[in-house]
Amino acid sequence: xxxxxxxxxxxxxxxAEHRHFxxxxxxxxxxxxxxxxQVRELEDCLGAELLERGARAVRxxxxxxxxxxxxxxxxxxxxxxxxxxxxxxxxxxxxxxxxVIPTVAPxxxxxxxxxxxxxxxxxxxxxxxxxxxxxxxxxxxxxxxxAIVALPVSEPQITETPLFAEEFVLxxxxxxxxxxxxxxxxxxxxxxxxxxxxxxFRDQALSFxxxxxxxxxxxxxxxxxxxxVQMVAAGIGVTLIPEMxxxxxxxxAAVSVARFPAPAPSRTIGMIWRRTSPLxxxxxxxxxAVRAAAIPVASxxxxx
Numbered sequence: 001x002x003x004x005x006x007x008x009x010x011x012x013x014x015x016a017e018h019r020h021f022x023x024x025x026x027x028x029x030x031x032x033x034x035x036x037x038q039v040r041e042l043e044d045c046l047g048a049e050l051l052e053r054g055a056r057a058v059r060x061x062x063x064x065x066x067x068x069x070x071x072x073x074x075x076x077x078x079x080x081x082x083x084x085x086x087x088x089x090x091x092x093x094x095x096x097x098x099x100v101i102p103t104v105a106p107x108x109x110x111x112x113x114x115x116x117x118x119x120x121x122x123x124x125x126x127x128x129x130x131x132x133x134x135x136x137x138x139x140x141x142x143x144x145x146x147a148i149v150a151l152p153v154s155e156p157q158i159t160e161t162p163l164f165a166e167e168f169v170l171x172x173x174x175x176x177x178x179x180x181x182x183x184x185x186x187x188x189x190x191x192x193x194x195x196x197x198x199x200x201f202r203d204q205a206l207s208f209x210x211x212x213x214x215x216x217x218x219x220x221x222x223x224x225x226x227x228x229v230q231m232v233a234a235g236i237g238v239t240l241i242p243e244m245x246x247x248x249x250x251x252x253a254a255v256s257v258a259r260f261p262a263p264a265p266s267r268t269i270g271m272i273w274r275r276t277s278p279l280x281x282x283x284x285x286x287x288x289a290v291r292a293a294a295i296p297v298a299s300x301x302x303x304x
Contacts, residue, residue, distance in 0.1 A: 006074075008041060010075060011038045012039050012067070012071055013072055015039055016060055020056075039051070048063045049064070051064055075142065079142055083278040083279050086282070092286060095124045096124065098146055099149075100147065100148045100149075101132055103225060104269060105127070108294055111296070113127075114293070116290070116293075120286070132149050132200045135147045136153060136158070139272065140155075140274070142274075146271055146286065148163070148271050149270065150267045152268075153272060155272075158273070158274060158275065159274070162270045163269050163291045164269055164294055164295050165267070166243045166266060166298045167260070167264045167265065168205065168208070168240045168243070168267070169246060170238060170257070170258045170260060171250065173232060173238075174233075175256075177258075178256075184210055191236065192238060193221075193236065193237045193238065193239040195221065195223070195228070196223055205265070208265035220237060226249055229250060242267065244298045271283070
């Protein structure tokens with residue numbers, strides 16, 4: 001019996017992730033016909049249909065779901081073989097697939113990328129920006145090597161390393177500058193603008209305002225901090241943003257920024273990776289370089 005190849009498993013796993021041949025081919029940097037041929041050869045090799053092909057999307061068959069799970073395990077094991085060799089070196093080089101949450105990426109990445117490339121010669125950094133639940137899934141399935149997220153994630157198979165803490169600030173229309181800063185109870189009565197479901201920053205803001213049990217009638221959502229700040233500038237409501245975002249998001253906007261009295265809402269940003277990774281020592285070095293680059297950025301928003 002002819003055995004499947006790693007190339008076939010890689011391309012099939014991409015289709016299983018994206019549920020679309022075109023997007024899978026783009027992610028793998030090959031042509032769609034070439035990817036389709038490899039997947040078809042895998043099906044022929046296994047003697048089973050793995051996909052239900054539709055005009056706009058594909059679905060996994062029952063066998064396809066099992067093969068996709070096994071393919072992920074096999075591909076991750078192969079990656080870890082390479083990591084074992086890289087673990088023998090003092091400094092990390094080669095590919096590093098780093099995930100970053102959206103409320104950190106635009107503000108921290110410029111400093112972090114520069115710091116990592118200077119500290120680790122030959123590092124091939126590949127960044128993925130998405131929300132925490134997806135990063136945790138990608139990390140567990142071996143699609144990324146490490147991630148920068150808000151802690152804690154409380155996953156037993158994941159190592160967490162704190163990088164820095166930062167406070168949230170209140171963004172109000174410019175006309176509200178100088179007014180008393182509302183506490184959590186008062187914020188519950190205001191038109192509060194927050195990020196949409198899936199962002200951990202939303203959950204942290206809701207927790208500060210003690211709104212976990214259900215949003216008020218005037219709660220409004222947006223997909224980015226930029227949109228939130230612009231909505232505030234338009235007089236629609238108020239919002240909370242992390243202090244590292246202040247220089248970028250409030251520049252030129254008709255808003256005022258105020259700090260909360262102690263105990264102010266805050267979050268801890270950290271780096272996470274799989275406990276089973278052979279590159280634990282190298283990831284700790286990367287985390288230290290990220291921390292050194294991040295702390296000035298995190299504190300720049302309020303001039304501390």
